[in-house]
Amino acid sequence: xxxxxxxxxxxxxxxxGPWPSFxxxxxxxxxxxxxxxDLLGHLEHSYATKKGYWKGGTVGVYGYGxxxxxxxxxxxxxxxxxxxxxxxxxxxxxxxxxxxxHYSTEILRKLADIWERHGSGLIAFHGQSGDIMFQGATTENxxxxxxxxxxxxxxxxxxxxxxxxxxxxxxxxxxxxxxxDEGKAHRMVINSFLDDIHRPxxxxxxxxxxxxxxxxxxxxxxxxxxxxxxxxRDNIRTDxxxxxxxxxxxxxxELVNDVVARCPTKAIQLKEIKDVRKGKAISAVALNDxxxxxxxxxxxxxxxxxxxxxxxxxxxGTDKGATILCGxxxxxxxxxxxxxxxxPFQRLQSEEDYEKIVELGQKIIDFFAENALEHERTGEMIExxxxxxFLEGIGLDVDPxxxxxxxxxxxxxxxxxDEEVAKIKAKKAAA
Amino acid sequence: MAQPQQQIRKAxxxxxxxxxxxxxxTLRANHGNWKYHDRPRPGVxxxxxxxxxxxxxxRAGTQRQMDVHTIRKLCDIGDRYADGHVRFTxxxxxxxxxxxxxxxxxxxxxxxxxxxxxxxxxxxxxxxAHTQGxxxxxxxxTDASGVVKALMDELHxxxxxxxxxxxxxxxxxxxxxxxxxxxxxxxxxxxxxPPKINHDLVANxCERPAVVARCPVAAIRPxxxxxxxxxxxxxxxxxxxxxxxPPCPPMQINxxxxxxxxxxxxxxxxxxxxxPTFMKMVAAGLPNNPPRxxxxxxxxxxxxxxxxxxxxxxxxxxxxxxxxxWPRFFEKTGLTFTKYLIDDWRGSRANLNASTHIRF
Numbered sequence: 001x002x003x004x005x006x007x008x009x010x011x012x013x014x015x016x017g018p019w020p021s022f023x024x025x026x027x028x029x030x031x032x033x034x035x036x037x038d039l040l041g042h043l044e045h046s047y048a049t050k051k052g053y054w055k056g057g058t059v060g061v062y063g064y065g066x067x068x069x070x071x072x073x074x075x076x077x078x079x080x081x082x083x084x085x086x087x088x089x090x091x092x093x094x095x096x097x098x099x100x101x102h103y104s105t106e107i108l109r110k111l112a113d114i115w116e117r118h119g120s121g122l123i124a125f126h127g128q129s130g131d132i133m134f135q136g137a138t139t140e141n142x143x144x145x146x147x148x149x150x151x152x153x154x155x156x157x158x159x160x161x162x163x164x165x166x167x168x169x170x171x172x173x174x175x176x177x178x179x180x181d182e183g184k185a186h187r188m189v190i191n192s193f194l195d196d197i198h199r200p201x202x203x204x205x206x207x208x209x210x211x212x213x214x215x216x217x218x219x220x221x222x223x224x225x226x227x228x229x230x231x232x233r234d235n236i237r238t239d240x241x242x243x244x245x246x247x248x249x250x251x252x253x254e255l256v257n258d259v260v261a262r263c264p265t266k267a268i269q270l271k272e273i274k275d276v277r278k279g280k281a282i283s284a285v286a287l288n289d290x291x292x293x294x295x296x297x298x299x300x301x302x303x304x305x306x307x308x309x310x311x312x313x314x315x316x317g318t319d320k321g322a323t324i325l326c327g328x329x330x331x332x333x334x335x336x337x338x339x340x341x342x343x344p345f346q347r348l349q350s351e352e353d354y355e356k357i358v359e360l361g362q363k364i365i366d367f368f369a370e371n372a373l374e375h376e377r378t379g380e381m382i383e384x385x386x387x388x389x390f391l392e393g394i395g396l397d398v399d400p401x402x403x404x405x406x407x408x409x410x411x412x413x414x415x416x417x418d419e420e421v422a423k424i425k426a427k428k429a430a431a
Numbered sequence: 432m433a434q435p436q437q438q439i440r441k442a443x444x445x446x447x448x449x450x451x452x453x454x455x456x457t458l459r460a461n462h463g464n465w466k467y468h469d470r471p472r473p474g475v476x477x478x479x480x481x482x483x484x485x486x487x488x489x490r491a492g493t494q495r496q497m498d499v500h501t502i503r504k505l506c507d508i509g510d511r512y513a514d515g516h517v518r519f520t521x522x523x524x525x526x527x528x529x530x531x532x533x534x535x536x537x538x539x540x541x542x543x544x545x546x547x548x549x550x551x552x553x554x555x556x557x558x559x560a561h562t563q564g565x566x567x568x569x570x571x572x573t574d575a576s577g578v579v580k581a582l583m584d585e586l587h588x589x590x591x592x593x594x595x596x597x598x599x600x601x602x603x604x605x606x607x608x609x610x611x612x613x614x615x616x617x618x619x620x621x622x623x624x625p626p627k628i629n630h631d632l633v634a635n636x637c638e639r640p641a642v643v644a645r646c647p648v649a650a651i652r653p654x655x656x657x658x659x660x661x662x663x664x665x666x667x668x669x670x671x672x673x674x675x676x677p678p679c680p681p682m683q684i685n686x687x688x689x690x691x692x693x694x695x696x697x698x699x700x701x702x703x704x705x706x707p708t709f710m711k712m713v714a715a716g717l718p719n720n721p722p723r724x725x726x727x728x729x730x731x732x733x734x735x736x737x738x739x740x741x742x743x744x745x746x747x748x749x750x751x752x753x754x755x756x757w758p759r760f761f762e763k764t765g766l767t768f769t770k771y772l773i774d775d776w777r778g779s780r781a782n783l784n785a786s787t788h789i790r791f
Contacts, residue, residue: 052572063441071569104515112503128612174528190446217700222707336709
């Protein structure tokens with residue numbers, strides 16, 4: 001039995017309605033836990049006054065410098081005593097989930113039991129950082145909770161100026177569009193840089209995200225310093241029975257308006273079967289006895305649209321890997337930056353292929369650590385020094401796939417032009 | 432040397448756990464070998480492997496901020512009606528995988544009976560990606576879980592049905608840092624007044640050069656105030672982003688009345704059709720009005736209603752606006768285009784109309 005609940009007239013209004021209510025959940029916790037009683041009081045105070053009342057601090061576990069988000073209450077009475085004493089310390093443990101966020105009910109129950117013993121009983125699956133967030137431990141209990149979570153096979157994620165917890169999509173585990181083993185890449189990369197996660201020493205945060213195809217379900221291009229997005233080099237695969245089945249169900253109007261007309265590079269055409277071209281870069285599939293889709297793969301930008309609409313009938317090719325983009329982030333400080341291409345294609349099939357992502361990650365993190373200003377993300381650093389300096393720093397060659405267009409202004413000293421051309425030609429000849 | 436009284440346990444730096452140990456056996460057996468999927472009904476995915484194996488996934492909404500009792504309830508459902516394996520999506524939906532079709536209907540019934548709406552697949556409005564807000568953030572302008580609960584109550588039907596032109600991803604963010612992320616429709620705090628500085632605290636709490644460096648418009652400079660080292664803000668330059676507040680809490684940016692909410696639309700991370708896009712601000716000045724933020728819900732629902740009526744199949748919100756143009760977006764949604772929506776940050780001329788392309 002916990003102490004008497006506070007009045008929460010504002011929060012009470014979030015118990016009605018059909019969506020699952022976190023307030024109802026907190027009230028259930030408050031039946032046995034004083035921390036939850038006071039958390040509800042604390043939150044109600046925010047609702048009543050329309051302000052937040054937590055401050056950070058320094059709390060950690062033995063051996064690590066990050067991974068805990070400390071929270072101390074700022075709601076104090078005239079004597080400086082916390083008004084909600086049982087929620088006065090309400091720290092979060094950021095814990096890295098398995099890649100793809102797969103769980104057995106057994107492990108979920110185990111984690112819940114640990115958090116009931118040592119914390120408030122409130123867990124977020126998952127925070128925007130991609131972590132499981134165990135919310136609400138006292139300073140004293142942080143270590144106890146971590147020890148048990150760690151024994152259960154889990155480790156802390158990133159916080160502060162450090163390598164951060166990564167995210168990867170469901171991918172190869174359950175998606176036909178997957179172009180590589182996202183979970184493998186995710187684990188290999190992150191588990192190679194645990195020191196950079198656990199002991200924050202970078203200029204600012206650095207995030208990896210892994211999406212299995214250009215649908216980019218992990219939102220990596222807008223959020224990750226290094227986005228690994230699956231793609232393929234060879235032709236789109238086709239399956240005639242599934243194509244015919246799709247066409248029989250959806251018909252000509254949907255085929256033309258939703259598939260052919262929406263191809264961003266007009267690589268896809270509707271043809272009479274007798275007119276379908278043959279060629280190395282052509283994928284074609286019959287839709288009925290007279291008509292076929294013809295895709296010129298050399299014009300295709302692998303956007304995924306036609307494959308999304310006609311899944312199975314059309315599918316990514318088999319020469320699979322990833323495009324790697326660098327520098328995505330939201331506004332602060334210089335404005336939004338999308339990740340941009342630094343590696344147009346990295347094959348991802350053999351063990352060595354995957355190791356190349358780790359090597360690239362290492363080079364970029366090292367360069368970032370050396371060259372970024374304090375509180376500067378990679379995208380901002382690249383904006384400041386220029387992509388070419390960044391590429392030279394990490395040892396990558398320029399490639400026209402890295403730009404949407406060549407420069408539109410003449411403000412460049414080009415006296416090294418002949419030398420560059422000779423160098424690129426020599427490299428090509430040697431390849 | 433004194434012995435430590437208690438041995439401190441050394442962390443096992445194990446990193447990301449191997450997902451395969453928790454994965455549904457059918458997913459494990461068909462890893463990398465899936466052929467296609469379809470959706471038998473909203474909230475259900477049916478995947479078929481090249482091996483012929485099939486798996487059904489039932490997706491349900493959760494409150495994300497879950498008490499252990501809710502987690503155990505979800506586990507009970509997973510043990511009784513599914514195969515004991517679950518996963519979570521990036522939008523905090525839970526997914527139950529089952530190897531037999533006959534398990535799907537009883538699983539859906541059990542989830543809905545226990546208050547977990549089944550949906551969030553395909554052309555639905557999925558669960559809102561959100562932040563921590565007043566519940567746990569140190570710099571929030573508003574709440575997160577509460578805003579999302581209030582909105583998802585109103586979008587319950589849209590979550591459970593696939594009736595939109597294409598999928599709709601939403602996010603909320605409790606300050607301008609926008610941890611909620613890019614989305615088709617995003618609700619983000621928009622401060623409207625420069626920070627109020629508590630000069631008594633600055634010298635002790637803030638690393639002043641770091642705070643000066645943090646300002647995107649160089650509006651902050653060191654100053655002596657009442658004989659104490661502090662900071663001052665050039666209020667003509669300040670555009671009220673709040674970037675100074677996290678490194679220097681005495682620069683209080685939050686205010687019960689002046690912290691407002693803005694609505695942004697058209698963010699798209701997918702490369703499908705057009706290249707990925709950033710979202711654009713289309714409304715601001717909405718009141719921060721707990722516990723249910725009705726003014727925000729009104730604008731969001733209006734945008735969704737017009738998008739649903741007007742967009743063609745497969746058009747994401749950004750694709751739709753690309754076709755109809757911004758003037759018609761404002762006309763149809765009834766939102767007002769004001770001078771505050773014309774970009775004046777670096778690179779802003781790229782957002783001006785350098786053509787005679789005008790729809791009449």
